[in-house]
Amino acid sequence: MEKLRLLSLYSDFRKDLDYIEKELERAVDSESPIIRQASLHLLRAGGKRIRPIFVILASKFGTYSLEDVSKVAVSLELVHMASLVHDDVIDDSDMRRGLQTVKARWDNRIAMYTGDYIFSRALSSIGEIEVPAVHRLLSRTMLEICKGEIMQIEQQRKFDQSIRDYLRRIKRKTALLLSSSCELGALVSNASPSIVRKMSRFGYYAGMSYQIIDDILDITSTDEELGKPAGSDLLNGHLTLPVLYIKDDVEFRPFMERSFDKTLSHSDREEMLTYIRKSGAIEKAQAVSDLYLQKALKEIEGLPNSDARKAFFQIARFIGKRDF
Amino acid sequence: MEKLRLLSLYSDFRKDLDYIEKELERAVDSESPIIRQASLHLLRAGGKRIRPIFVILASKFGTYSLEDVSKVAVSLELVHMASLVHDDVIDDSDMRRGLQTVKARWDNRIAMYTGDYIFSRALSSIGEIEVPAVHRLLSRTMLEICKGEIMQIEQQRKFDQSIRDYLRRIKRKTALLLSSSCELGALVSNASPSIVRKMSRFGYYAGMSYQIIDDILDITSTDEELGKPAGSDLLNGHLTLPVLYIKDDVEFRPFMERSFDKTLSHSDREEMLTYIRKSGAIEKAQAVSDLYLQKALKEIEGLPNSDARKAFFQIARFIGKRDF
Numbered sequence: 001m002e003k004l005r006l007l008s009l010y011s012d013f014r015k016d017l018d019y020i021e022k023e024l025e026r027a028v029d030s031e032s033p034i035i036r037q038a039s040l041h042l043l044r045a046g047g048k049r050i051r052p053i054f055v056i057l058a059s060k061f062g063t064y065s066l067e068d069v070s071k072v073a074v075s076l077e078l079v080h081m082a083s084l085v086h087d088d089v090i091d092d093s094d095m096r097r098g099l100q101t102v103k104a105r106w107d108n109r110i111a112m113y114t115g116d117y118i119f120s121r122a123l124s125s126i127g128e129i130e131v132p133a134v135h136r137l138l139s140r141t142m143l144e145i146c147k148g149e150i151m152q153i154e155q156q157r158k159f160d161q162s163i164r165d166y167l168r169r170i171k172r173k174t175a176l177l178l179s180s181s182c183e184l185g186a187l188v189s190n191a192s193p194s195i196v197r198k199m200s201r202f203g204y205y206a207g208m209s210y211q212i213i214d215d216i217l218d219i220t221s222t223d224e225e226l227g228k229p230a231g232s233d234l235l236n237g238h239l240t241l242p243v244l245y246i247k248d249d250v251e252f253r254p255f256m257e258r259s260f261d262k263t264l265s266h267s268d269r270e271e272m273l274t275y276i277r278k279s280g281a282i283e284k285a286q287a288v289s290d291l292y293l294q295k296a297l298k299e300i301e302g303l304p305n306s307d308a309r310k311a312f313f314q315i316a317r318f319i320g321k322r323d324f
Numbered sequence: 325m326e327k328l329r330l331l332s333l334y335s336d337f338r339k340d341l342d343y344i345e346k347e348l349e350r351a352v353d354s355e356s357p358i359i360r361q362a363s364l365h366l367l368r369a370g371g372k373r374i375r376p377i378f379v380i381l382a383s384k385f386g387t388y389s390l391e392d393v394s395k396v397a398v399s400l401e402l403v404h405m406a407s408l409v410h411d412d413v414i415d416d417s418d419m420r421r422g423l424q425t426v427k428a429r430w431d432n433r434i435a436m437y438t439g440d441y442i443f444s445r446a447l448s449s450i451g452e453i454e455v456p457a458v459h460r461l462l463s464r465t466m467l468e469i470c471k472g473e474i475m476q477i478e479q480q481r482k483f484d485q486s487i488r489d490y491l492r493r494i495k496r497k498t499a500l501l502l503s504s505s506c507e508l509g510a511l512v513s514n515a516s517p518s519i520v521r522k523m524s525r526f527g528y529y530a531g532m533s534y535q536i537i538d539d540i541l542d543i544t545s546t547d548e549e550l551g552k553p554a555g556s557d558l559l560n561g562h563l564t565l566p567v568l569y570i571k572d573d574v575e576f577r578p579f580m581e582r583s584f585d586k587t588l589s590h591s592d593r594e595e596m597l598t599y600i601r602k603s604g605a606i607e608k609a610q611a612v613s614d615l616y617l618q619k620a621l622k623e624i625e626g627l628p629n630s631d632a633r634k635a636f637f638q639i640a641r642f643i644g645k646r647d648f
Contacts, residue, residue, distance in 0.1 A: 032474050086440065090433045109414045109477055112436055116410065117470035119440075123447065124463035130456045139448035146441035150356050153433055 013056050013311075016066055020052045020073045027074050027121050038102045038114040042081055045099045050210075051076040053315070054178060055185035058199045060308035062189025071125050072184045075138070078122035080177060083145060085115035090153065091236045098227030134187055141180040148172020157237035157260045163244050167208070174214075175207030198299045202312065205296035210319050212289035215240035217322075219276050231273050234259045241288060245281035252279070293320045337380050337635075340390055344376045344397045351398050351445050362426045362438040366405055369423045374534075375400040377639070378505035379512075382523045384632030386513025395449050396508045399462070402446035404501060407469060409439035414477065415560045422551030458511055465504040472496020481561035481584045487568050491532070498538075499531030522623045526636065529620035534643050536613035539564035541646075543600050555597050558583045565612060569605035576603070617644045 028039035052073035059069045085102050087093075089111045094104035103111035126138060151169055155161050182203030186196040218226065218233045219242055226232075233240050237260050239247065246252050255272035258264045264272065276282065296316050303309045352363035376397035383393045409426050411417075413435045418428040427435035450462060475493055479485050506527030510520040542550065542557045543566055550556070557564050561584050563571065570576045579596040582588045588596065600606065620640050627633045 030471065032471055032478075034478065035471065035474055086436055089436060108432070110474070112410055112413060113470055113473045113477065116443075117467065117474070119443070120463055120466040120470050124460070124467060127456070127459040127463045132451070132454045135451040135459065136448070139444055139451045142444040143441065143448060146437055146444050147354065147356055147359065149437045150359055150434070150441070153437065154356075154358065 013053075016056055016069070017049060017052060019066060020056075020070050020077075021049075023070050023074050023125075024077060027078060027125055028118060030117070034106065034110060035114060035117050038085075038106060038110060039081075039118060041099070041105065042085065042102060042114075042118075045097045047077075047080075047097070049077065050315075051080055051177065051181040054181035054203060055188075057308045057311055057315075058182040058185030058191070058203075059189040060306065061186055061195045061199070061303065062191030064189055068129060068188045069185065071128050072134070072188050073181075075122045075126035076177065076181050076184065078118050078125065079138075079142065079145075082115045082118040082122065083149070085111050085118065087149070089115075090149070091232075093228065093232070093236075095228040129188060131187060134184055137180055137184060137187070141176050144172050144176050148176075152238065155239075159239075159247060159256070161239060161244070163241065166239065166241055166244055170208060170211040170215075171204075174211040175204045178207030178210065179203035195303065198302060202296050202299040205292045205299065206316060206319055209289045209292035209296060212241055212285055212292070213319065213322060216242060216282055216285050216289070219243075219273055220282060229269075231259070231269055234272070235262070235264070235269075241285040242276055242281040245284050246276065246279045249279070251275070290320060337377075340380055340393070341373060341376060343390060344380075344394050344401075345373070347394050347398050347449075348401060351402060351449055352442065354441070358430065358434060359438060359441050362409075362430060362434060363405075363442060365423070365429065366409065366426060366438075366442075369421045371401075371404075371421070373401065375404055375501065375505040378502060378527060379509035381632045381635050381639075382506040382509025382515070382527075383513040384630065385510055385519045385523070385627065386515035388513055392453060392512045393509065395452050396458070396512050397505075399446045399450035400501065400505050400508065402442050402449065403462075403466065403469075406439045406442040406446065407473070409435050409442065411473070413439075414473070415556075417552070417556070417560070419552040453512060455511060458508055461504055461508060461511070465500050468496050468500050472500075476562065479563075483563075483571060483580070485563060485568070487565065490563065490565055490568055494532060494535040494539075495528075498535040499528045502531035502534065503527035519627065522626060526620050526623040529616045529623065530640055530643055533613045533616035533620060533640075536565055536609055536616070537643065537646060540566060540606055540609050540613070543567075543597055544606060553593075555583070555593055558596070559586070559588070559593075565609040566600055566605040569608050570600065570603045573603070575599070614644060 024043055025040070028036070028043060030036045030039070055069055055073040055076060084096065088096060088101040089103050089108050092103075093101050095101065101111070102114055126134065148169055148171070151172070155165060155169065179200050180203070182199035183196055186199040191199070215233060218240065219231060221230055223230050229235065234243060234256065243256070247256060252275055255264070255268065255275065258268065259272065293316060297313070300309055300312045300316070303312070348367055349364070352360070352367060354360045354363070379393055379397040379400060408420065412420060412425040413427050413432050417425050419425065425435070426438055450458065472493055472495070475496065479489060479493065503524050504527070506523035507520055510523040515523070539557060542564065543555060545554055547553050553559065558567060558580065567580070571580060576599060579588070579592065579599065582592065583596065617640060621637070624633055624636045624640065627636070
């Protein structure tokens with residue numbers, strides 16, 4: 001149901017998304033069979049292409065050029081893909097979106113260099129845009145993402161962390177790249193400075209809301225829906241917002257400890273997830289996500305009325321209600 | 325002795341190199357203690373700063389601006405550093421230049437993200453240069469380096485490879501970044517297209533010569549001189565030029581097989597290295613290095629007579645004779 005709604009939402013600019021998809025395939029093509037296979041494997045595993053969609057929509061508020069939009073969109077989606085490949089090494093993850101990860105199908109070394117390669121491809125794609133502010137913003141964003149990744153390692157398997165730590169982490173993990181997608185889309189189409197700022201904030205708030213929902217779904221969905229084990233975040237030692245609300249609950253604590261030790265049986269995992277679902281923590285986390293969503297909506301209220309503005313509203317509402 | 329000569333060579337532009345060194349320290353500074361420590365650890369482990377020196381010298385053939393030169397030089401040295409951090413993960417190396425590697429002192433995950441972080445810093449440094457050709461060249465170079473890294477994994481521990489495979493590998497591993505250092509130096513100072521091309525070729529030939537010597541030194545030096553075990557290349561399953569000349573020698577073959585299996589004792593390793601040293605393979609490899617050096621020298625012969633040209637000659641001669 002939600003999936004269908006998302007598809008109809010995309011249909012308005014399906015042609016441009018298809019073009020970007022082809023450019024993405026072209027970008028990861030390589031004479032090295034391993035790189036080509038690993039990158040295509042990753043690309044075909046899908047994803048919602050939210051970054052390209054944000055670039056397209058934000059560009060509609062300036063002078064839209066599909067060619068420039070595509071270079072920026074390809075670059076951002078590749079940065080995202082590269083960081084996923086490296087994340088799977090860190091988390092030792094074997095499955096993502098129902099498919100084997102690069103590190104599982106090949107090995108950690110191939111995953112590291114495939115990530116590096118895709119990262120470099122991202123740069124060569126955006127390298128063709130001759131707007132210095134674009135490059136400055138992208139490299140600043142990438143620096144922050146890396147800092148976030150190191151923070152995530154530092155805070156992994158640590159009970160002693162605050163909601164503020166979590167929010168800072170997801171800002172770097174997700175919100176900044178979505179914020180940059182919107183901001184770069186506006187920049188590359190020469191939108192006014194005020195629109196560029198609104199876009200940047202919209203992407204940031206939408207990204208925060210989106211990631212909180214993602215972290216909720218990791219607890220409320222089934223393994224099949226997720227394409228990986230439910231509760232993966234906890235099994236990997238990452239504390240997410242719902243868990244932070246109940247981490248000091250004496251009945252819950254042993255689950256968490258055994259999660260971190262990897263001594264949790266399959267049925268214990270089920271029990272743990274049920275415990276979180278019934279604790280009220282999901283609702284609290286959802287309320288925080290909703291707050292960010294309201295802030296995102298407020299930013300687009302101030303945009304000129306247009307199809308793109310309408311689409312942004314639809315996407316924002318989708319983010320708030322999505323179940324995948 | 326050689327070290328002293330190199331120092332006097334550097335002294336002509338010591339002030340600019342010192343400035344670049346400070347900018348390098350500034351570039352890797354970070355509020356994350358782990359990133360800061362790991363990057364500074366790496367930076368202070370030293371290195372000859374050949375890439376910055378090449379950028380400085382090449383820039384002397386155009387309109388020299390220390391500020392621009394520094395941004396390019398910092399960026400290239402950081403790309404080099406990032407690739408070393410990732411290489412140490414691949415090779416599972418614990419020592420480099422007599423110091424613990426990042427992956428040994430922290431772990432593989434920290435090493436991966438520290439590499440990513442330094443890589444991003446490299447981009448933000450060069451991002452301030454508003455010459456599109458500069459960005460295109462750098463991203464193309466980084467793509468080729470990644471391809472080379474994947475090739476190196478594919479060919480690791482494989483007996484069946486040719487000298488051509490080796491030359492292709494060291495081109496990507498070393499020569500391209502040195503070629504780009506010279507080319508970017510010339511580009512950023514607006515040197516004439518003919519000088520830009522000469523610089524690019526000089527850096528490439530000098531880089532090929534340099535890497536072959538590096539691979540020879542891995543066999544002819546002591547553990548102390550290298551700051552890591554002599555013969556590391558073979559122990560890591562990488563066939564270098566001298567080894568390729570004797571890999572089919574029936575007496576040598578068992579050494580190589582046990583090297584790859586990691587079943588070689590300390591005294592066997594000594595014996596293996598002595599065997600290579602006495603086989604004539606070193607001299608053959610040296611001759612190939614000399615050939616590349618001649619080509620490099622030929623490129624600078626055509627440059628306008630200047631202190632920078634003189635310095636390039638000195639460096640080229642140093643590369644041919646260095647013993648560290």
